[in-house]
Amino acid sequence: MKQSSSSGLPNRKMITGIYIFVLVYTIVQLLWWGVLLHQQSKQIAKNEQIALTHKIQELTHPAEFMQEMQRLHKEQQMRTFKYIGEGVIFLVLILAGAAIVYRAVWKQMKLGQQQQNFMMAVTHELKSPIAVAKLNLETLRRHKLDEEKQRKLLDATIRETNRLDQLCNNILLASQFEHRKYQPFLEHLDFSRLLRDATEELQCRTVSHNIEADIMPGVELQGDKFMITLMLNNLVENAVKYAPKGSTIRVKLFRSGETLKLAVSDEGEGIAPEERGKIFLKFYRIGNENTRKSKGSGLGLYLTRKIVEQHGGTIAVKDNSPKGTCFEITWNDYSVQSV
Structure with a gap:
């Protein structure tokens, strides 16, 4: 290679x-x-x-x-x-x-x-979860394990199949965005509840990091439920790739003046200023593909920006305090329920 x-x-x-x-x-x-x-x-x-x-x-x-x-x-x-x-x-x-x-x-x-680089990354991304799932299933078939060990192996297999599912979704959506064929299914969403549910699901799938949610209640948006969930998944999984194991990833929905903001922050090494304008490009990944240790296809942040723009928002990269990266999404058009 x-x-x-x-x-x-x-x-x-x-x-x-x-x-x-x-x-x-x-x-x-x-x-x-x-x-x-x-x-x-x-x-x-x-x-x-x-x-x-x-x-x-x-x-x-x-x-x-x-x-x-x-x-x-x-x-x-x-x-x-x-x-x-x-x-x-x-x-x-x-x-x-x-x-x-x-x-x-x-x-x-x-x-x-x-x-x-994309083909190299995708090949690795496809082979790894397939190998893990295959090994887990063969272990379950050949050995009589107690119920707890079986549950752990099945949970690990489900996590790997979820990775495969998201990778396939990213590739298909990237192709559809490229040819402008995807039409979002807009509906009236309880945005706060959607984010809470998605964050809880992400925490169940992520065992290496702690995910904290600070979601302002009562926020409504017109949007595509699947696309918004994918947007949050991409941001959180991007933080999981680059943040140290055991660190905290924070998902925060809050109001700032007349705007609504969604921030996903981690405690990693951060992103250099000269790279911040490139990370949303298709296939772009920081570093060399042969020496890079983090997983990924270079499509997650590209799709995230497309989804944010499709829903009338803007996304920016900022420094997290005291260290790390914060992806901040801003909307001007939203409504808040009376709670």
């Missing part, structure tokens, strides 16, 4: 080198074309002056000779202006086209690298 990933770097350098060589060669040829035209223009002017000197006997007045010389000089200036102007235009077009092509090629190469 390391060889296939590292081989992309020399290919990228080789393609960039070839591209620069072709661009430099084209510009040098353009400049050489300008030099040849300049020499040709000088030769034409010289030949015209020689021809004029041969005709000097036909010119009856010196003023006519001077007029002819001025005409030849203007023609030479026009030729010089013409090929310099054409050369500058060609040079601008070449540089502009080269910049557009380079940007497009670079984006394609970057997307290819991200897709390669």
Whole structure:
């Protein structure tokens, strides 16, 4: 796996080198074309002056000779202006086209690298829960275990199948968002209750971290129940990946002035400021795929941002105090029940 990933770097350098060589060669040829035209223009002017000197006997007045010389000089200036102007235009077009092509090629190469990372991550994400579930089921089939051990193995198997289910949902939804085929099923939701239920379910599925919920009661929203649940799952599971085991993940729904905010915070290492604008991009993951220890496909935060935008909100990344990361979602259009 390391060889296939590292081989992309020399290919990228080789393609960039070839591209620069072709661009430099084209510009040098353009400049050489300008030099040849300049020499040709000088030769034409010289030949015209020689021809004029041969005709000097036909010119009856010196003023006519001077007029002819001025005409030849203007023609030479026009030729010089013409090929310099054409050369500058060609040079601008070449540089502009080269910049557009380079940007497009670079984006394609970057997307290819991200897709390669995605395939590596998804392969790992698929194999791990399948292997765990298979091992647990084979253990249950081959050994007579007491009821408590059977329950633990079944619970672990269910957690792994839930991981598989969410990964499949993320991949399908990413494809639908990409082609704008997903239409949300909007309904009137008890947002507070939905978040409490989803948080409790997440805590049952998560044994490595403590999930605390501070949910303001009585909040209602128009939204897609499945998508909002997926949004919260992605944010919490992202915190589980990067926060130390045994630490606390906090889910808080609160009002701030005229806005409603949902914050999911962890106690991890945090996200560098230069990475915060990239983490919501499709397939993007911080670090190198060969050395990264955290699980994931690079789709969770991408889908989260899409879901938030689809529900009329905005999402931002902030520092958590004293350490960690806080994902904060803000809505302006909401209602609160009288409780």
